[in-house]
Amino acid sequence: MSALSDLHATLDPSRRSWVESANDPTSDFSIQNLPFGIFSDALNSTRRVGVAIGDRIVDLAVLEGAGLLTVPSSAAGGNVFVRDALNDFIALGRDAWRSVRIQLSGLLAHDHATLRDDAELRSRALIRQADAQLHLPVQIPGYTDFYSSKEHATHVGSMFRDPKNALLPNWSEMPIGYNGRASSVVVSGTPVRRPNGQLKLPDQERPVFGACRKLDIELETGFVIGQGNALGEPVACENAEAHIFGMVLLNDWSARDIQQWEYVPLGPFNAKTFATTISPWIVTLDALEPFRVAQPVQEPEPLAYLRHDGKHGFDIALEVTLRPQQSKQPTTISRTNFKHMYWTMAQQLAHHTVSGCNTRVGDLMGSGTISGPTADSCGSLLESTWNGKNPLELKEGGVRAFIEDGDELTLAGWCQGDGYRVGFGTCVGQILPALK
Incomplete structure (x- = not known):
């Protein structure tokens, strides 16, 4: 499949997630959404990049560390997802944003077992929104x-x-x-x-x-x-x-x-x-x-x-x-x-x-x-x-x-x-x- 067809698949209205709360028709954060933000939690005060899915936040740094998510390194070096703002990730360009979206949509789909069936990794990679603190998502120059x-x-x-x-x-x-x-x-x-x-x-x-x-x-x-x-x-x-x-x-x-x-x-x-x-x-x-x-x-x-x-x-x-x-x-x-x-x-x-x-x-x-x-x-x-x-x-x-x-x-x-x-x-x- 081409990148554009893969992107189109992420918008399929019939797509469902194994994160059950994301399938609630009144949830803002369906698998078709996958918005980006910055969060921390009581167990890890480091601010990092997350994506909302249902009532959970996907910790992108954990997924990258587990080899389930690939993205080019930022110009600043190191893990682009361990940042207190999204700017370094955004600066990678639209191809990178879309690649991450496509990968996440696949990992979170109801029939994808890799993350769904790995209880230990899932416990580290998915944080309840109720347990997280959300921060200003970007450094705003103007x-x-x-x-x-x-x-x-x-x-x-x-x-x-x-x-x-x-x-x-x-x-x-x-x-x-x-x-x-x-x-x-x-x-x-x-x-x-x-x-x-x-x-x-x-x-x-x-x-x-x-x-x-x-x-x-x-x-x-x-x-x-x-x-x-x-x-x-x-x-x-x-x-x-x-x-x-x-x-x-x-x-x-x-x-x-x-x-x-x-x-x-x-x-x-x-x-x-x-x-x-x-x-x-x-x-x-x-x-x-x-x-x-x-x-x-x-x-x-x-x-x-x-x-x-x-x-x-x-x-x-x-x-x-x-x-x-x-x-x-x-x-x-x-x-x-x-x-x-x-x-x-x-x-x-x-x-x-x-x-x-x-x-x-x-x-x-x-x-x-x-x-x-x-x-x-x-x-x-x-x-x-x-x-x-x-x-x-x-x-x-x-x-x-x-x-x-x-x-x-x-x-x-x-x-x-x-x-x-x-x-x-x-x-x-x-x-x-x-x-x-």
Whole structure:
């Protein structure tokens, strides 16, 4: 069989694993998924590369040491899977990513006995997710956040400008974005402290300093650069997806009141720098291949450097829940889908590099808030409460206009196949009070 046919076999919806939990049709981590991350556990505090399968993590270093997994050595030397970030593995290139995927899919298939029937090796190679700690999966040299949902941009433009001219003239011509702070990207589960900053109150002539009063989420996905480009050498739109390793869930926490005062003329600054949370598992584009859909029709037709043939949207269901600190029941506050995104990941990367800007392995690109066409598909509280004017009712009583201290926000996302899922797990953050 050719490498491409072997790769195609890993996507077979009928494929099942001897890891029984992976065959649950509601499990995010089916054998068709095989996302990559970094983990450690109580018996081994060394951070290393793992792949999620059902409720387990496959320790790739153990498999390589047992001779069941082969991969080229990294430029840094030694076992590429004994690392505190995925960067060295990613830098090996797409052929290496695909080779590891194909090998793992075979080893974990229900009819493959080598690992399945070796109890001693299996006990070392498979760790329960419940017993593991998940870490930031990549070292992130740079972080860029886009603004690519037409529904979100229209809502915000209508709220703060003329509803008849909600979109600025440049929005339909290029993927709007800004460079954020890579240093404050954290992994799911990391508490987030409410930021302080300048606030301009309507009845005050000058700003005051204090804690953010309008703390919000932005339901996003992010993609991780797998192959960089040299300074001065743009990435062509039709080739851009070959430069992407995979996707994560992303919550770009936002201080709306700080942002409203500071964003003119140069855009977000302190309102966004305090934290961005990502999910710990990176789902590869290969795993998402069966879920391609056509992107929305783009009018006017983009300039030539932003054009690509084929389908470049993805059918990824997304939802957000909010759970107050003393509550047991979370409230679902948004349900939407990545397929609504106006600008594609390929277009975002092509535009990002068209000036000659270089990218590096591990760079993170946020999609921008993902909102859909219905009232319950808004990707931020700013939209769903219309800047706090229409608070949301919570399951166990109470309301929310914006996020309060102690609230826990959880993002989830998955692609639904025929009897299986390719999911992202969750992206969780709880808000701590501002420093006094």
